[in-house]
Every structure is written in structure tokens, then in C-alpha cells.
Amino acid sequence: MVLEIGSGMGETTAEIAQQNPAIDFIAIEVHGPGIGSLLKKIDALKLKNLRVIRHDAAAVLEDMIPDGLLAGIHLFFPDPWPKKRHHKRRLVQPAFAALAARKLAPGGYLHAATDWPEYAAQIDEVFSLNSFLEKELQERRSRPITKFERRGIGLGHPVRDLLFLRRQE
Ligand SMILES: C[S@@+](CC[C@H](N)C(=O)[O-])C[C@H]1O[C@@H](n2cnc3c(N)ncnc32)[C@H](O)[C@@H]1O
DSSP: OEEEEOOTTOHHHHHHHHHOTTSOEEEEEOOHHHHHHHHHHHHHHTOSSEEEEESOHHHHHHHHSOTTOEEEEEEESOOOOOSGGGGGGOSOSHHHHHHHHHHEEEEEEEEEEESOHHHHHHHHHHHHHOTTEEEOSSOOOOSOOOHHHHHHHHTTOOOEEEEEEEOOO
């Protein structure tokens, strides 16, 4: 099972699920219109392998996902909170890294992407410092473009993908 955090309007989420029918996906999103948009896509594409939860992702991970269950976590373009006084609202903090690492199966992956270089550096540092995660040296990019990413590219933002693996115990 692969879990996506912050699926937004869900284009990429639905496309990935359609391309990988043998994998079960869960998308977590708090934004109502995004949830509605993704549900429409699930219906239109007759997807059987994608479920949606409207709730805070950290709470879902903590309370609804058993430890060591996930084959992967997708975190595509988390809210960058660019103002310094808002940095504490960013999702990727040490406690989140520990939670995400605990939910991954050994060998499971965590794929993050952002168009905000300074947040990319924070994500890199926070996940690299978690002793259960190992950075993949090749920052692979094997995913469809997302809606938020398209906007960032239009604004000239550089996109960076970061990939980490859950160490075998
Ligand atoms: C910048 S948007 C990116 C959406 C999509 N991944 C994309 O690339 O187009 C970030 C999304 O994360 C969602 N989000 C932020 N914090 C969240 C949380 N704690 N739990 C679930 N979703 C969250 C927001 O509602 C928003 O839709």
C-alpha cells in the first residue's frame, strides 16, 4: 500500500493509481474541493485501487496506519510556507520524519518533491538526519507532473525530487 499526503486536486494521484493497478493507494487531503475532484476522477476512471481520506495526514498516520505497513509515501509539493515566521507550520519536521519512517516497511520509500529550494534543503536535512531513513543518491523523477508543480514551473521555480528508503532493521 502506498499513501499520498496532500493529494490536492488529485490529477497525479489518479494517474499514478491508474498506471499501477496492482498497488493499493490511499490519498489524504484536507481540502474539500480537492477531495471532490479526486472522487470524480476515481468514478470516471473506475479506479478500484485508490481510497481517499479527508483528514490531517499526521493524525491518519499516527492513528490509522499500522507501523511497518507502507510500501511508499508520496509527498508532492507540500505547502512551502515561505515566510520565516510560518516555517513552523511546514509538515516536514523531525517528528514527522520519525512518524513516516515508522510507518514504512523495511525497504519502503519516501518520495518528496518541492519547487521551493529552501524547503527542499530542509526536507533533505530532516529526512537525512533520521537514522531509519537512507537517502537514495539518485534523485529519481518517475512521476507525472502535478498541478501545483505546473504553476511553480510557470513561475520559474526549480523542481527537486528527493527519495529516501526505510533501512532494513
Ligand atoms: C501545495 S498543495 C499540493 C497539492 C498536490 N500535491 C500538487 O502537487 O498539486 C499541498 C496540499 O497539501 C494539503 N495539506 C496540507 N497539510 C495537510 C495535512 N496536514 N494533511 C493532509 N493534507 C494536507 C493541502 O490542503 C494542499 O492541497
